[in-house]
């Protein structure tokens with residue numbers, strides 16, 4: 001048996017001053033090359049789950065990326081293996097100019113500046129926003145910021161992509177373009193929190209359903225999820 | 239979308255970190271000049287005017303900044319003046335005059351320093367300011383810290399604008415500014431705190447604390463060298479003037 005890219009076993013994230021935890025004994029695996037949609041209603045714990053993998057929360061249980069156990073010591077190494085898209089894109093844009101922000105992931109890996117900028121332009125182009133390269137980040141629209149943040153997450157070719165609602169602010173064209181870009185990623189595993197089932201259908205291999213901090217293992221397809229939400233008459237919840 | 243328009247005498251003349259050197263020199267010039275002697279006050283005003291000229295700041299902008307800053311400094315002036323008047327002895331007109339000296343020098347210095355900063359920030363683009371700050375020699379942690387500060391200021395002002403807009407849209411009767419001041423502790427502070435928390439999470443995940451950000455190298459330029467020399471000369475002359483007069 002090969003080691004899974006991401007393995008989470010009995011992960012619990014306690015909530016301060018409350019009996020019921022934010023995440024309760026979550027177990028899940030993501031293989032290399034696999035694209036998984038993490039689906040669940042607002043407040044079900046999707047963002048918390050992604051954040052725990054990046055070591056942002058105190059947790060119990062076991063999180064491994066490429067077999068390496070997440071501890072306070074190994075957190076920095078593990079973060080280096082992640083491409084992370086935050087829920088609020090402007091939180092993660094740390095440089096004034098789009099090009100610098102996107103190129104940063106490579107610069108962190110000691111890639112020469114000119115090469116990093118070249119690569120950043122390429123990634124911006126695949127996401128259809130190369131014309132934003134020299135813009136000031138703070139003046140962009142919400143959807144533009146989200147696409148820039150995505151470019152920054154994709155650029156390093158990290159083995160594990162954790163995306164928190166990447167389609168939330170995108171227009172329909174950008175959304176399908178992104179789905180296509182994500183479909184083309186075969187070298188990495190993707191765990192993508194989303195409630196946009198149409199978007200998920202366009203690029204994911206399977207669903208993981210989460211409810212009140214618990215994974216519901218028997219809910220693995222769209223119809224079952226819609227039925228659980230009482231939306232089985234075919235209306236999408238988005 | 240366009241980049242901010244490139245204009246002003248300083249553009250392309252010297253790299254941003256040398257511009258910041260210029261700012262520091264101009265500030266020294268203002269700080270060492272005595273605001274209570276005619277020479278000192280003229281030297282201060284001359285420094286600010288030359289600086290504004292260097293950046294191509296229009297006269298109108300300069301007047302607007304001065305007006306706004308004077309309004310800002312007025313309460314400070316009045317309070318210090320009042321306290322000083324009460325603590326002095328003698329006839330009232332005499333006390334009024336003598337007591338004005340300290341607040342007047344405080345306010346004129348503050349005004350000139352703020353004018354220098356405002357004209358600089360208005361002309362430098364965010365990317366240039368960021369680059370300038372990061373190029374100041376020192377450990378990478380310091381540069382990361384400065385980056386953090388610039389970003390906090392930027393995101394705070396963005397946050398504040400959005401809150402003002404939402405307060406206005408959601409229909410407060412009083413002016414948005416007043417509502418914002420009164421809403422400050424209950425709404426603004428938690429928001430800002432949560433935001434900085436998320437920002438620091440993002441910095442951790444993206445590894446910004448540990449990485450120094452490189453910039454493209456500037457070749458040797460005679461113009462840059464001469465301009466920097468001029469800055470330093472200006473600061474030195476200010477010191478000499480102060481010592482001799």
Ligand SMILES: Nc1ncnc2c1ncn2[C@@H]1O[C@H](COP(=O)(O)OP(=O)(O)OP(=O)(O)O)[C@@H](O)[C@H]1O
Pocket residue numbers: 015016022040041042043044045046047048049087
């Ligand atoms: N910092 C925090 N402290 C305490 N509770 C929190 C914190 N952050 C989130 N929570 C709680 O944890 C639960 C899960 O939140 P989480 O953000 O993971 O949900 P989500 O599935 O991402 O929701 P959404 O679809 O709205 O993004 C929520 O009930 C929320 O109130």
Ligand SMILES: [Mg+2]
Pocket residue numbers: 046047048087164
């Ligand atoms: Mg969320």
